[in-house]
Amino acid sequence: MTAADRAAALFAEKHGGASSAVWSAPGRVNLIGEHTDYNDGFVLPFALPHRTTVAIGPRTDRQLSVATLGSDGHLHDGPVVAIDELRPGNPTGWAAYPAGVAWALRDTGFELGGANLMIVGQVPTGAGLSSSHALECAVALALLNTVHHAPGEPGAPSLGEIARLVQRAENDFAGAPTGLLDQTASLACTEAHVLFFDVRTGDAEQIPFDPRSVGLELLVIDTRVKHSHSESGYGQRRRGCERAAELLELKALRDVASDDLAATLAKLPEDLRPLVRHVVTENDRVRATVDQLRAGRYAEIGPLLTASHVSLRDDYRVSSPELNLAVDTALDTGALGARMIGGGFGGSAIALVPVADRDRVEHAVRDAFERQHLAAPRLFTAVPSAGAGRDR
Structure with a gap:
């Protein structure tokens, strides 16, 4: 069973109906260019095959529900939080990462109606492979999909704009002062390439x-x-x-x-x-x-x-x-x-x-x-x- 199938099955089991979509985002390895991103410098990451997958179903009550399949094989429920009540410190723990993305999208002007999220992660945590950003990027795309602003849809934000939204969630909500390397890599890397990214200008080149x-x-x-x-x-x-x-x-x-x-x-x-x-x-x-x-x-x-x-x-x-x-x-x-x-x-x-x-x-x-x-x-x-x- 693929991670997408697993996330969709767990979503249906928990919520009694099918998810509307499943999105995923990868962890990354930075080939070289460490601690240069927040100094407006150059980085050279590539995406890993290890991904975090999010099955999503929209809600109409402006509530956010999150659950994740833990490394112990058990389902862990996060709190159900009103979109309008999201703020740094509410919620805390692992749920702060998906909630922070919803908060950043809300404050940017996206009218989120609420959502149920089921998360299945394959990126090792705490390993320096950017598991938190894989989660946040997958959640960002899934939530944007519920308001018809996912990549490829009319009026959708660019990948660079999504990366900055995720950075804001990480910095200001989760309290981790990261730069733009990880989000950009997770969103923009392509198979069999490294991404030569100029953080200041936003210029990017795919290098075989x-x-x-x-x-x-x-x-x-x-x-x-x-x-x-x-x-x-x-x-x-x-x-x-x-x-x-x-x-x-x-x-x-x-x-x-x-x-x-x-x-x-x-x-x-x-x-x-x-x-x-x-x-x-x-x-x-x-x-x-x-x-x-x-x-x-x-x-x-x-x-x-x-x-x-x-x-x-x-x-x-x-x-x-x-x-x-x-x-x-x-x-x-x-x-x-x-x-x-x-x-x-x-x-x-x-x-x-x-x-x-x-x-x-x-x-x-x-x-x-x-x-x-x-x-x-x-x-x-x-x-x-x-x-x-x-x-x-």
């Missing part, structure tokens, strides 16, 4: 990315160390970047020229210099990666991935012992490059690995975690997949 075609795989190593943007040092790093830009009298750190980096850093307090250095050099690494991919030189992106990890570990200071162990072990056993992904403080790493070395790298990583008495990591190949859409 099919590692298997050249005998490579991109291995995801989920350390199973949970992280949360709303609880981690993510917000502290973001505020540091904003302070640095203010001191430099710039709109964002994206405006620091690479050639002027040394002189720019000299103008800043010592605690802010590493943050700025990471953002500027990471933007350079994104552009260099794009150049290599355009030329079909996939193996050449390996050192760029590793340099990104070193910068995130040493300058931005958002890695963790488990992430470092995953990266170092992969590099020691055949990976061409590796780095942590996501906000940091846990979650996942990626490793660019020759297909012939995949098993050896996997076994080495598992053995390294076992020797450190850590939970067994979850490993899988990341396959660039399609973005959000309607399933039925």
Whole structure:
């Protein structure tokens, strides 16, 4: 049974009738370009095949009902909340994510009549693969569908506008100060491509990315160390970047020229210099990666991935012992490059690995975690997949 079939069946079981539509949105891997999005920089994500699926049925009483199939295999009901009473703090917990989307749509002027939502998620939570944004994007499209403003319908908001609505829900309702990377990736990525996205201008280019075609795989190593943007040092790093830009009298750190980096850093307090250095050099690494991919030189992106990890570990200071162990072990056993992904403080790493070395790298990583008495990591190949859409 597909996730769409499962969501539709659970909806019918709970509500006594068929859902009107089923939408889904994927998690993502950011190939490179970490912590650059909220600095108006460049990112290079692709969508995963792992998706969050939402079956929806419209209501006419302006109430929002949410339920989800938990990882324990049981159905978990959220509160039933009046659309007009939605506000940050009401509701809380996991239900804040779908409710926040309804709140953002309502406040933007969409006349939601209410809805029943049934959620089935396949994106690992807390793994740095953007499970919350997969949920929010699927809910946004499903709710827009109930008022005839889903993509492709007359008067529908653009994918960029939907991404900003989801960002507002995440920032102002759920309390996680994320940028635009995750929402844009979930909505706009296409199969067998990475999305070269300029956050400031909104310019986007689909760059072909099919590692298997050249005998490579991109291995995801989920350390199973949970992280949360709303609880981690993510917000502290973001505020540091904003302070640095203010001191430099710039709109964002994206405006620091690479050639002027040394002189720019000299103008800043010592605690802010590493943050700025990471953002500027990471933007350079994104552009260099794009150049290599355009030329079909996939193996050449390996050192760029590793340099990104070193910068995130040493300058931005958002890695963790488990992430470092995953990266170092992969590099020691055949990976061409590796780095942590996501906000940091846990979650996942990626490793660019020759297909012939995949098993050896996997076994080495598992053995390294076992020797450190850590939970067994979850490993899988990341396959660039399609973005959000309607399933039925």
